[in-house]
Amino acid sequence: MATIKIDQDYIISEISPLLFSSFIEHMGRSVYHGIYEPTHSEITKEGFRTDVLASIKELNLPLVRYPGGNFVSGYNWKDGIGTKRKPKLDLAWRQIEPNEIGLHEFMHYSKLANFDVMMAVNMGTGTPKEAGELVEYCNINSGSEYSNLRIKNGDLSPFNIKYWCLGNEMDGSWQINSLTADEYGRKAHEAAKVMRWIDPKISLIASGSSGPWQPTYPVWDRVILEHLYDDVNFLSIHRYYSLEKDFSTADYLSSHIDLEKYIDEAFSVIKYVKALKRSKHDVFLSLDEWNIWHQKPIKEEKVYNNNYEDEWTVGPRRVENTFDFEDALTFFGLIISIINNCDKVKISCLAQLVNVIAPIMTENNGRMVKQTIYYPFQLARIFSEGVAIKPIVDSETINTHYGIIKSLHCAVVKNENEYRVFILNKSPEDSELNVILNGNLGIVRKHISISGQLHAKNTFDYPNQILPIDEPINDEKKITLKGQSINVLVLKESK
Ligand code: AHR
Numbered sequence: 001m002a003t004i005k006i007d008q009d010y011i012i013s014e015i016s017p018l019l020f021s022s023f024i025e026h027m028g029r030s031v032y033h034g035i036y037e038p039t040h041s042e043i044t045k046e047g048f049r050t051d052v053l054a055s056i057k058e059l060n061l062p063l064v065r066y067p068g069g070n071f072v073s074g075y076n077w078k079d080g081i082g083t084k085r086k087p088k089l090d091l092a093w094r095q096i097e098p099n100e101i102g103l104h105e106f107m108h109y110s111k112l113a114n115f116d117v118m119m120a121v122n123m124g125t126g127t128p129k130e131a132g133e134l135v136e137y138c139n140i141n142s143g144s145e146y147s148n149l150r151i152k153n154g155d156l157s158p159f160n161i162k163y164w165c166l167g168n169e170m171d172g173s174w175q176i177n178s179l180t181a182d183e184y185g186r187k188a189h190e191a192a193k194v195m196r197w198i199d200p201k202i203s204l205i206a207s208g209s210s211g212p213w214q215p216t217y218p219v220w221d222r223v224i225l226e227h228l229y230d231d232v233n234f235l236s237i238h239r240y241y242s243l244e245k246d247f248s249t250a251d252y253l254s255s256h257i258d259l260e261k262y263i264d265e266a267f268s269v270i271k272y273v274k275a276l277k278r279s280k281h282d283v284f285l286s287l288d289e290w291n292i293w294h295q296k297p298i299k300e301e302k303v304y305n306n307n308y309e310d311e312w313t314v315g316p317r318r319v320e321n322t323f324d325f326e327d328a329l330t331f332f333g334l335i336i337s338i339i340n341n342c343d344k345v346k347i348s349c350l351a352q353l354v355n356v357i358a359p360i361m362t363e364n365n366g367r368m369v370k371q372t373i374y375y376p377f378q379l380a381r382i383f384s385e386g387v388a389i390k391p392i393v394d395s396e397t398i399n400t401h402y403g404i405i406k407s408l409h410c411a412v413v414k415n416e417n418e419y420r421v422f423i424l425n426k427s428p429e430d431s432e433l434n435v436i437l438n439g440n441l442g443i444v445r446k447h448i449s450i451s452g453q454l455h456a457k458n459t460f461d462y463p464n465q466i467l468p469i470d471e472p473i474n475d476e477k478k479i480t481l482k483g484q485s486i487n488v489l490v491l492k493e494s495k
Contacts, residue, residue, distance in 0.1 A: 002395035002481075005436045006412050006419060012388040013343035015413065018062050018163075020335075020380045021118070023289060023349040024106075025069035027093050027356050028318025031101050033364050034354035035109060040365050046108060051368040053113055055360050056353065059381050061115040063163060065288055065349045066106055068092070072168050073124025073176040077103060077134050081153050091176055093318055094311045103138070107159050116162065118288070118349070121191065123167025123184065123207065124177035128191035132198055135164070139199040163203050163347070165236060165288065166191055166228075169210035171220045181220045185227025192231035205234040205286045205347075212239075212262050218269050225273040225283070234286035234347060237266050240293035240357075241330060247401075249326060249454065249484075253426045254400045256333035256409060260341065263287070267344040285344050289351035290334060292327045292373065293319065315364075321357050325466050326454040328372035332486045333424045335380045339411035342388045350377055361460075369458050372466040375450055379468065379488050383422070386415035398427055407431065408481070418445075421489040428483040435479070437493050444479055446490035447471040451482040 024030055035056075038047030067075060070092035079088055080102020090097045101109075110117050119138070121131035133146050138159040140147035147158070166188040170179050179187065184207065192204050206228050209217040221235060239262055241255040263285060270283050310316035323331075338348050354360045359374035388411065395408040407427035413420040419442065425431055435442040448468050456465040468486075477494075481487055 002393070002408055002431050002433045003436060004408070004410055004421065004423070004433065005392040005394075006389055006421070006438065006442070008389060008414060008438055010390040012340065012390050014387050015339065015342045015384055016346040017385070018347045019338065019342060019345065019384060020377065021063035021065070021347060021349045022059070022061050022353040023065040023069070023351040024353050025356065026067045026071045026075070026090065026097055026101075027069055027352070028095070028320070029315045029355040029362070029364075030352055030358070032098070032315030034315075034362055036101050037362075037365065044112065046105065048109055048112065049362065049368070052354060052360060052362060055368065055370060055374075056113045059378055061113070061381070063118050063347065063349070064110065064115045064353065065118040065120065065165065068120055068168055070168060070175060072120045072122050075122055076126070077122070077130070081149070089312065094308065095316050095318070096312055096314045098314050104153060104155055107155070117159070118163040118165060118347075119161045120165035120168055121195075123170055123179075123187060123191065124175055128187065128194050131191045132194035135195045135198045135202065139202070162201065163205065164195060165205045165207065166232070167207045169238065170207045171214055171216050172210045181216065181223035182227070185224040188224065189227045189231055192228065196231070203233040204231060205236050205288065206232040208235040208237045208266065210238050212265070218265060221266060221269045222273060225270065226276070229273050229277050229279055229283060230281050232283060234284055235266065235270055236286045236288050237262065238289035238351075239287065240289070240291055241334070242292065242294045243326070250398045250400045250426060252326065253329050253333055253424070254402050254405065255330050256337040257402045257405070259290070259334055260337050263337075263341045263344055284346040286347040287338065287345050288347060288349040290348060291351050291357050292321070292323060292331055293357050294321050319357050320355060320361070322457055322459075323371045323373050324455045324457045325372050325452045328376055328450065328466060329424060329426070329484060329486060331373045332376040332422075333409050333426075335376060336409050336411040336422050336424060339384060339388050339413065339422065340390070363460060367460045369460050369463045371458055372456070375466065375468050376486050379422075379448065379486070383420040383488050384413055386413045386420070388412065389414050389419075391421070395431065396427060396429070417492060419491045421491060423481060423487040423489065425481040425483060425485045425487065430483050431481045433479045433481055434477065435489065435491055437491055440494045441477045442491035443494050444473055444476045444489055444491055447473060447479060448488045449482060450486040451484065454484065
């Protein structure tokens with residue numbers, strides 16, 4: 001019998017409403033053939049696919065990062081406004097950017113899909129001056145060159161974009177015009193100054209390490225923050241996980257342990273620079289790219305699809321991983337760790353949303369499917385509002401390359417009188433569970449679970465292999481967790 005003890009006084013932090021956001025990049029079939037396909041049979045008057053739009057709306061996303069990613073480091077936002085649009089080569093993904101979808105179109109899409117936009121500025125080929133002009137175009141009412149141009153291009157009201165990323169993965173050799181930490185720190189500091197002079201209300205995100213495996217990590221983060229600490233509100237970090245060749249399922253499902261270590265280290269760098277600067281200002285983490293990403297052939301049963309076909313075309317296939325249930329389990333473990341670190345992480349963006357390592361996949365001019373990871377992400381969207389509480393877990397153990405660890409990985413969210421308990425059962429065995437809530441056995445009101453064959457996938461022909469179900473509650477004080485399953489329990493205190 002496993003036990004989870006919850007004490008309402010063990011508060012980690014209020015959960016930021018931006019904690020589970022997402023990301024749409026001009027990459028592969030994310031925009032063209034993804035959200036936008038004017039030749040599809042069911043579209044809005046602007047040419048956006050209504051099936052994709054409906055699935056995005058169901059997630060009720062707070063924020064979507066845009067337009068990149070690596071793409072932004074070669075992108076001139078002025079190419080995507082006005083009536084004279086020219087196709088350009090995108091060197092990041094070796095595709096053609098037709099510039100049919102630009103700033104206005106995406107801002108209109110954000111209204112249709114009901115999310116706010118987290119805009120990235122180009123810190124590769126772009127300049128602080130162009131970043132300032134973009135803020136002016138988006139956020140100044142009228143009366144200046146760029147605000148007047150926005151009005152001329154059809155939007156009288158400013159877009160009022162609050163969150164701004166100062167570039168993307170500028171530490172990476174693959175980035176168009178990558179920089180050293182000192183070069184980036186100086187450039188981003190100057191951009192931040194100009195952008196804030198134009199609109200002091202904006203929040204800025206510094207481009208931190210693209211991964212802990214980068215040779216420059218964590219010196220990069222320290223050095224850029226020494227230039228930028230008081231300019232920014234967030235330090236961005238990115239992390240993707242895969243089933244490595246020598247991993248067991250238990251190892252893979254425990255990837256969250258590595259994420260926790262990365263969050264902890266990156267946040268320590270923030271704290272170090274805060275102390276160094278004697279600053280009273282707080283900076284938090286923006287984990288603005290995270291997901292499962294199989295970048296190289298792994299085990300036979302995995303669909304790898306990291307293809308880079310059709311160079312120099314519009315909307316070619318790029319990294320269209322098919323996710324199975326094992327991926328969804330690992331993914332849910334990451335969600336739980338993000339909740340448990342909500343005192344440090346205030347924004348996270350699932351990378352990405354459509355067709356590129358994505359929960360939503362489309363056929364060109366055809367069907368749409370929600371991949372296995374769509375559903376755990378939706379559970380996070382529905383149940384993560386409130387205050388995170390640190391649980392004490394007592395369960396059987398499993399053997400992993402991290403050592404012998406508990407088979408249950410768990411996070412708790414308190415929302416008024418309701419406790420939402422996120423549980424990943426990593427063991428292949430079913431587990432009986434009691435939840436002790438503030439000293440008494442908790443009463444289970446709802447139990448949503450997702451389970452299935454480890455390599456089951458949702459495909460266009462079989463879209464419903466992996467779905468959440470409402471478990472019948474036979475005993476409201478004792479729960480059965482299926483082996484290798486995703487669970488959300490909703491509990492109340494017993495009176
Ligand atoms: O999300 C895909 C790519 O991964 C992004 O463009 C880049 O920032 C990261 O390397």
